[in-house]
Amino acid sequence: MSEAPLLNATAITKTYGSQIGCENISLDIHEGEVLAIVGESGSGKTTLLNCLAQRLPMTAGRVSYRMRDGTTRDLAGLTEAERRFLMRTDWGFVHQNPADGLRIRVSAGANIGERLMAIGDRHYGQIRETAHDWLSRVEIPGVRIDDRPTAFSGGMRQRLQIARNLVTNPRLVFMDEPTGGLDVSVQARLLDLLRGLVDQLALAAIVVTHDLAVARLLSHRMIVMKGGRVIETGLTDRVLDDPRHPYTQLLVASILEV
Amino acid sequence: MNATLPAYNFAYLDEQTKRMIRRAILKAVAIPGYQVPFASREMPMPYGWGTGGVQVTASVIGPDDILKVIDQGSDDTTNAVSIRAFFARVANVAVTTKTVEATVIQTRHRIPETPLSEGQILVYQVPIPEPLRFLEPRETETRIMHALEEYGLMHVKLYEDIAQNGHIATTYAYPVKVEGRYVMDPSPIPKFDNPKMDDCPALQLFGAGREQRIYAIPPHTRIESLDFEDHPFRVQEFDRPCGLCGATDVYLDEIVTDDRGGRLFACSDTDYCEERRERAA
Ligand SMILES: Nc1ncnc2c1ncn2[C@@H]1O[C@H](COP(=O)(O)OP(=O)(O)OP(=O)(O)O)[C@@H](O)[C@H]1O
Numbered sequence A: 001m002s003e004a005p006l007l008n009a010t011a012i013t014k015t016y017g018s019q020i021g022c023e024n025i026s027l028d029i030h031e032g033e034v035l036a037i038v039g040e041s042g043s044g045k046t047t048l049l050n051c052l053a054q055r056l057p058m059t060a061g062r063v064s065y066r067m068r069d070g071t072t073r074d075l076a077g078l079t080e081a082e083r084r085f086l087m088r089t090d091w092g093f094v095h096q097n098p099a100d101g102l103r104i105r106v107s108a109g110a111n112i113g114e115r116l117m118a119i120g121d122r123h124y125g126q127i128r129e130t131a132h133d134w135l136s137r138v139e140i141p142g143v144r145i146d147d148r149p150t151a152f153s154g155g156m157r158q159r160l161q162i163a164r165n166l167v168t169n170p171r172l173v174f175m176d177e178p179t180g181g182l183d184v185s186v187q188a189r190l191l192d193l194l195r196g197l198v199d200q201l202a203l204a205a206i207v208v209t210h211d212l213a214v215a216r217l218l219s220h221r222m223i224v225m226k227g228g229r230v231i232e233t234g235l236t237d238r239v240l241d242d243p244r245h246p247y248t249q250l251l252v253a254s255i256l257e258v
Numbered sequence B: 001m002n003a004t005l006p007a008y009n010f011a012y013l014d015e016q017t018k019r020m021i022r023r024a025i026l027k028a029v030a031i032p033g034y035q036v037p038f039a040s041r042e043m044p045m046p047y048g049w050g051t052g053g054v055q056v057t058a059s060v061i062g063p064d065d066i067l068k069v070i071d072q073g074s075d076d077t078t079n080a081v082s083i084r085a086f087f088a089r090v091a092n093v094a095v096t097t098k099t100v101e102a103t104v105i106q107t108r109h110r111i112p113e114t115p116l117s118e119g120q121i122l123v124y125q126v127p128i129p130e131p132l133r134f135l136e137p138r139e140t141e142t143r144i145m146h147a148l149e150e151y152g153l154m155h156v157k158l159y160e161d162i163a164q165n166g167h168i169a170t171t172y173a174y175p176v177k178v179e180g181r182y183v184m185d186p187s188p189i190p191k192f193d194n195p196k197m198d199d200c201p202a203l204q205l206f207g208a209g210r211e212q213r214i215y216a217i218p219p220h221t222r223i224e225s226l227d228f229e230d231h232p233f234r235v236q237e238f239d240r241p242c243g244l245c246g247a248t249d250v251y252l253d254e255i256v257t258d259d260r261g262g263r264l265f266a267c268s269d270t271d272y273c274e275e276r277r278e279r280a281a
């Protein structure tokens, strides 16, 4: 790709005391590209994602991002106000547990409208119309707009969380095990939906998953982590069809057995 | 009782404490709508009985002041009577029920109907000073939100109001923006009173005892009630005049007049109502 990357990470390390979270990781992500981060439990996927998303202070390394105005900024140099603005406009963050990413005490419509109101929308009717539109895009019936997420199934909550993030047309979305806590059939539907949205909106996404099928379906490229380090990286099909590192071979073999 | 009790300093609080509270008040006046922390003192009344307001009043009142205390618009409730008696005792100040005579007015739940004037101080008793708490319970987070002027959540609350009720159903403690900057909880006054805060010639001070916060609106400050373009702020309207004095532009309370379901709608501001009836008589 000739264009400059949307996000660049260089030599990211995060330690928790003497415990290594992730170590010396560099990566690029381009506009419209989906990157999967896979690896076993404790390999450092969430740590890396949170460092990239500026939700966790890094021990070392730097992350730069090409802002909407075209300038590339070292994210450590953003003011708190700029950082928070970026996070709720040009970025999204989808948590594994929807309760972590939703406001449980207000309706679905208010959940979707929150970002719009945060950036200054002051027309109730328009906010509601947009919320309605997004509900249908994530396949939640419009009549549920005034229901609270507590009245939703797990799959619906996750779809609501996604809608709430996408309403400002972010260019980059971080997801940590987005299909994690769901039943298999619900997972499949959510994956289809996510794939459709990512395509339509030309979203860039960084998706943490321990499920290689999720990586296969959603991502263009993937990195495989073990013990806080990247041990293999490449186009998703290449890594899954022709894994080079013995550990990746083991991972792929283990899912083919079932 | 006429003389100040020897055990108490003037107005109950010691001078050191009053200076500390005055510093907080000065800071609050300098940054309209900003919640200034202060070290709230034990008062001879429980929290919830206006300890924040009482400490503010104690810190601004002088021997020549004339104090009025209202609770729900009335000078005669137990709470109003006991706070007034407290200051008469510990500060030996003159007290009044007349809004025009008072130099300091401590209030819970109302702003007097009689327009306030320059030189007067209105002291509000505040239970919960943080307007963002409803949707964001973490204080670390609400502090950042104020600092960065991130007030979208206030509109989320109003959105929810309209979604659930068809209109903005918040009628008390209706949030306002102070001089285009800080969002502030005006304490549980009816939204009917919100317009009175705007460009008010009097100094308005807010004291929250349990929460240890003081905030202020200096005279002639711009106060806007939050709303949506298509759901503009509106005050309560009453479809009848006061049953006692006939006033039409005032806030009315429903009063049960007997045990057979008799009801009367009358001014909640008892001083205003009496004044009008005296003048008419
Ligand atoms: N807050 C923390 N304090 C101390 N150690 C931590 C903390 N968070 C993570 N770790 C450690 O860092 C390493 C990486 O953890 P991380 O949560 O990033 O892994 P993960 O790949 O997301 O695992 P999982 O698939 O189970 O979610 C692990 O050894 C973990 O024990």
Ligand SMILES: [Mg+2]
Pocket: A045, A046, A047
């Ligand atoms: Mg994890």
